Structure formats: structure tokens, C-alpha cells
Amino acid sequence: MLTLTSPHKTALHALPAGRKLAVLAVFTVVLFALNSPVALGMALGGVAGIYALGGGGFARHGLRMLWPLWPFVAVVALWHGWTGELQTGAVVILRMLAAVAAANLVTMTTRLSDMMAVMERLARPLSPVLPPRRLALAVALVIRFIPVLSDRVAQISDAWQARSARRAGWRVVAPAAWAALDDAERVAEALRARGGAG
């Protein structure tokens, strides 16, 4: 399965994940404390500059990741264009874009395995209730179950299609759920047979 890490290598890829996350946290807190469109515009400009340093492909990837925000930008722009409070509208839009772009930047420049290492470190205080091994196993199981579940749905849709001219639609959900639950039972048995989930 694809991750959101950018294949275009940048200098940020080499930095340790924990440090990037700490900088992101501070940057986000500062963004929410700022209330002037000029300062927020400069923050967004700074983030955009880092994207630009990564090269054209990297910057385009970053823009694609920001695209789902357009309905919010449109609604806020129309709203404040109508009420005339342009400054408030600009603050909301600039802060939203800068915060999301900065967070995406960390995701795009950090490998999944490095993120997982940080998560395991952060989850260490929880180890009496949630052993790190069990958390890692759960994450691995989800990543493995996703294609298995997709295949099950595809098989059952094919079987439906072989018998009917109509589309299967939601009717495949129940049989797919039964098959998936059976798979989960068998994985549980296999785990028990191999010494349990720890």
C-alpha cells in the first residue's frame, strides 16, 4: 500500500522524525496565537518556501494534498466577502492553509517506519495497559487486513455478477462481513497457537 511520504527526496527527509514533530507542534501553537493577517501570511509564505526548495514535483505533491481544503476556503471567502469582515476571513484562511501545509510537510518527508518508532516511544508510558508489542502487532494486522478485506469484497461482487445482471452494491456487505469475521477468528487461533499476542 502507498503511503503519503513523498518520493521526491528533500533535505527534510534526513532530519529525525521526533525533531520535525516537535517543531510542527510549536509552529502550530504559534499559528493559533497569531491574529494578524500579515504575520500569518508570512508564516504561510515560509512554509511555501520550504515546499519550493524541495523542487517542482515536491511542491505540486504538496498542493495536491492541500486541495481537499478548497470548500472551506470558498465558504469562508464568500461568507466574509458578504459580511465585509475581510480581515477576519483572511486570518481564518491563512491560518488553516499554513497549519495544514506544515503538518503535511512532516508527513511527506517522514518514512512510515520512523513515524511508528516515534509512536512507540510516545506510547511507552502506556505500556502497563498497552504493551508496545501488542500495539505493533495491531498496526501490522490492520495493514495486512486491508488488502485481504478488499479481495473478499471483490470475490463476492464477482460471484454476484456471475449470477445477476444488476450491480451488487450494498448486498455484498453482509457476506463480506461474515467471511472477514471468519478470517479474524482463524488469525486469532493462529496467534494463540504461536504463543499469543503478548
Next chain:
Amino acid sequence: MERSLTHIALFAALIAVLGFVPQMTLPGGVPITAQSMGIMLCGTVLGARRGALAVLLFLALVALGLPLLSGGRGGLGVFASPSVGFLIGFPIAAFVAGLIVERWRAPILPAATAGAVMGGMVVLYAFGATGWALMLGKSLAEVQVFLLAFVPGDLIKAVLAGLVTQAIATARPGALLSRA
């Protein structure tokens, strides 16, 4: 123990797979996705505690950088977007849906549908609208209008979640951990 773990992981994967289903457009042009049905099913099938854990596991994978939210979204950016209220509301929605199925000893179809409506709509909307209001600098009354667009699609999903839960209760009663 192992059974809890595999079922929690399975339902976290189910939320992701339902997010890959292409979104449909309701009459009126409102897009609906199947993903929130996954949140409802986590609660109604797994129960309050395991359902919430499955959703938290799913959100952890999204935060780690996997594009599992509907439309291929993911990463840390979605937690800084105006929709963050919905993400925070997801595990609580599953918990409430599960609690209703566990506590209300009605037949499974009405109990699961009611759980899906209370968790996946009432609770989730409360968190989602609060998130919009805070992130966009609006009042709750001003953003509520936008929720109306989701009501028809979510009602359909709640009934489907009820039917799927009933189907699991009939064919695999042992797997219905919310009533185990």
C-alpha cells in the same frame, strides 16, 4: 485476548476499506461516503470499548501517514484541518453506538440502528460542528446549516449498519462482541 485484538484490527481495516468505496452523490449534489458506516459498525458489532479502540487504531494509522480517509486523505494535515472535530468525534461515536447496543436489550435491528443514529449522527455532528465553529471562527448556529446536507446519507448508512449488524447476529452470533 487474541480474538479481541484480531477483531479490533479487522474493524479498523473495515473503516479503511469502506473509505475506498467511490463516493456516491445524493439527489441535490451532496457527496456521501461509506466510511462513517464503518465507524457505526465498529460500535454496533464490537461494543463500546473495543469499537472505540478499533477507531483509535484506524486514526493512529492515518496520523502515521497512510492515506486511509475517504478520498485518499491522511497524514498529520487532516488533524489540523477544519474537519478535525469529526476525527475526534469518531471514537466517541463508536463508543456511544456500542454502549446503546450493549445496554438496550431490544431486538438487534432497532438497537443497532438507534446506536448508529445516536453515535454516528448525534454525537458525531456535535463534535464535527464544534470543530468547524472553532477552526473557522464561526458560531455553532452558523455552521449547523451545513450539517443538514449529511442527514439523508447518514440516515441511509445508519439503517444499513443496523441491517449488517443484524446479519452478523444471525449468521455469526459469537462474533457479535457487543452482545457477547
